[in-house]
Amino acid sequence: MRSARLLVVDDAKFTRDLMVKAVKSEYRQLEVDVAQDGRKAQALLNRSRYDLVLCDWEMPEMSGIELLTWLREQEDCRNRDVAFIMVTSLGDKEYVIEAAEHGVTDYVTKPFNNDQLLNKVTKQFIKQGIVSREEFNEVMKKRDRMLGGGGAANVLTRKQGMSSAAVPTANNGPRKIRGKAMLLHGEHKFPVMLRDLNAQEAVLTLKSDQPLPGLFESVSVGLIGGHGDNQLRMTAKGKVYMLQAQEKRIDAEVVYLGVRLLEQDEKSQQLLSRIIGLLRS
Template sequence: MKTARILVVDDAKFTRDLMVKAVKAEYPQFEVETAQDGRKAQKLLEIGRFDLVLCDWEMPEMSGIELLTWLRENEESRNKDVPFIMVTSLGDKEYVVEAAQHGVTDYITKPFNNDQLVNKVTKQLVKSEIISREELAEIMNRRTRVMGGGTTANVLTSKQGMQTASMQAGRRVRGKAMLMFGENKLPVVIRELNTQEVVVMAKRGQAIPELFEELSVGFIAGQGEQQMRLTANGSVVLMQAQEKRTNAEAVYVGVRFTDMDQKSGQLLSKIIARLSS
């Protein structure tokens, strides 16, 4: 794997340390530098080349949006096109739109967890070809016993299905769902589902989410007054062709849910029971 230089910018030392720790835990060989505000980050960006910037919005001296604007408009900068991820508590749509207009690459809303941050970082480094597709596969195999038990290579072919801390096996269910990412709404068929993750099948030829991409999954179960609806947020942690051939007609997509509160978890359990009956 190639080496990478990452710049972390935040006026809160706790948050800077948290981001550095998360990145170094996954990529100990990477060089990570920090700055406590946009002005200090600006000086670092003027003298050195970076592969990624993780930056807060609200900071003294120079805000994150000011730093981003300066960076994108500075034709002489070697970092003009560096991937720039805004990490901020300003999650309203107007702020996301403003950041996009100024050239932000991606956006993370505080509070976040380590997986969310590392997934965003990995996604950009794959696009930059610092991490190859082969190395990405190795990372996924190393991670967590993804989707509850196996590696990415065997999780969808195992007869036991998904294994998680909350359930001994993911339930085989019959039902449909909707993946919502960017401007896309992708109808899919549910293959396995539990309160932590879902595996769905999507037909090729449609817009497919990327590995590590954050999205929403819409579920519907029942009819009439008994109908239950739930939209759950998650990240794509697995992608695999339905068959081991290049012209496979379908793709399995595995999504791990994030920020699932108790009420949503209880509703999802009822949906699982309904779709399993």
């Protein structure tokens, strides 16, 4: 592991100590600074370079979302694009979406255990090259020996803290929408299956060997409803809020992808409503 620096921000000393102890238990050489609120975190972020920030949402003086918003707007700050993980009890979907819109990198819901936090931290360290694949494999072997297996599957197959028993559907309502769609992100464009759809979000299924977008990444979903002369098409833009393997296995073949659709003009909203109606019929 190459040298790295972490900033932990939380107004509760118990939680700060818990996070520091968790990451230091696995990455002893990691440099860790702490701040009890967003204002103190601002001073540290202006002074030192960090590789990762773990931050609470609800804090006095300056909240986590306010700190994140400020940070992403600082053109001359060397930490502007630092990986930022929100660690909070605000786990409802609207808070996840709000954090995504302000540039959060990942999200951990309180209460959390050490494995849940370490999985998120490890994922970012691998992405940045702080931890090599070989080192990661050794860490997972060690953890599996201690926990009886399953650790590697948690890191590699789950991109958001959802229960593996839950089957994700848009608004968790009846599974009425089925059909085919196209997923577009970056230079990639490929067919996927539509599992559910409403005016706010779409849930897709795709093969795990296809190029997967990341959590909070901007994507577009091509939708088709009807047949022949009655066929309607549109492309809806959105952000990925959920990415989860169908099974808790590293080699799971199917992935659920949740896309929160961005606000649309009135004409696009009407077209989407008509496509949903055609897919329901």
